[in-house]
Amino acid sequence: MNLTSFISLCKPKIVLLLTVTALVGMLLAVEFYSNIFNSLVSLLGFTFLAASSAALNQIFDRESDKNMARTKERPLASGDISLVQALTFTAILLFVGSSLLLYFSNLLTLLITTFGFIFYSLVYTIYLKWATPQNIVIGGLSGALPPLIGWTAVTNEVSLLPLILVLVIFLWTPPHFWPLAIDRIDEYKKEGVPMMPIAKGVTRTKKEMIVYAILLLGASLSPFFYGLTGYFYLFSTTALNLYFIYLCVAYLNDKNNELSMKIFNFSVQYMLLFFLATYVDFLIKLYV
Numbered sequence: 001m002n003l004t005s006f007i008s009l010c011k012p013k014i015v016l017l018l019t020v021t022a023l024v025g026m027l028l029a030v031e032f033y034s035n036i037f038n039s040l041v042s043l044l045g046f047t048f049l050a051a052s053s054a055a056l057n058q059i060f061d062r063e064s065d066k067n068m069a070r071t072k073e074r075p076l077a078s079g080d081i082s083l084v085q086a087l088t089f090t091a092i093l094l095f096v097g098s099s100l101l102l103y104f105s106n107l108l109t110l111l112i113t114t115f116g117f118i119f120y121s122l123v124y125t126i127y128l129k130w131a132t133p134q135n136i137v138i139g140g141l142s143g144a145l146p147p148l149i150g151w152t153a154v155t156n157e158v159s160l161l162p163l164i165l166v167l168v169i170f171l172w173t174p175p176h177f178w179p180l181a182i183d184r185i186d187e188y189k190k191e192g193v194p195m196m197p198i199a200k201g202v203t204r205t206k207k208e209m210i211v212y213a214i215l216l217l218g219a220s221l222s223p224f225f226y227g228l229t230g231y232f233y234l235f236s237t238t239a240l241n242l243y244f245i246y247l248c249v250a251y252l253n254d255k256n257n258e259l260s261m262k263i264f265n266f267s268v269q270y271m272l273l274f275f276l277a278t279y280v281d282f283l284i285k286l287y288v
Contacts, residue, residue, distance in 0.1 A: 025150025045100025
């Protein structure tokens with residue numbers, strides 16, 4: 001047992017991506033710059049809550065994780081830390097994160113974050129994951145909330161732009177995760193997880209990825225047509241989405257599924273670049 005095991009329990013790469021999208025949600029609101037300290041402490045509180053949610057997911061999945069190559073080295077599955085240690089660590093993260101959000105932010109932000117926590121840790125992990133091939137689609141809602149959480153943390157209100165960003169992440173999730181599900185299809189089948197490639201077939205899954213990628217293009221462009229973003233955002237987002245669609249179309253003809261991990265890895269880069277472009281565009285509109 002060491003610090004690395006507890007960090008791994010929190011799925012740090014996923015939590016980092018969630019924190020980045022929440023941060024951009026904050027940065028897009030002008031109120032952020034009038035109280036930077038409170039905003040950043042609120043962001044820390046969100047990070048702790050996201051980490052506790054990820055840890056709780058591993059607690060519930062500890063037995064099935066032992067049987068999958070991708071997850072068998074996780075700290076609980078491998079025995080690096082005990083269940084009691086994991087539960088204690090998760091409870092501490094949950095308490096500290098909730099306290100920071102409530103004290104330095106507002107009740108609305110805490111309520112939205114709590115909804116995301118419950119939806120992912122309990123509804124998705126315990127039920128949806130095992131009940132329907134639409135598990136990733138429906139469960140993706142919790143992972144799509146951070147931009148809205150970041151926005152409400154500094155504004156205490158819901159607005160159109162962060163809602164569109166939630167929609168973007170929601171539509172991005174299926175074509176992001178399904179290539180991984182195709183690549184690890186035998187492992188998911190062994191564990192009885194009804195992922196889309198298992199329930200509906202690989203070809204059907206790839207076709208739906210194209211549909212989601214096209215819908216993602218439409219959602220991504222909508223802030224520009226609502227007058228919320230500028231031309232830098234338009235050109236950057238268009239380029240990212242057209243390449244994503246190209247990869248999904250090429251994947252349909254990839255009989256050996258050799259593009260699976262390339263698409264999965266690019267989708268992560270897509271999300272980081274998309275939010276970077278969104279913020280750069282905000283700065284351009286603000287100062288140019």
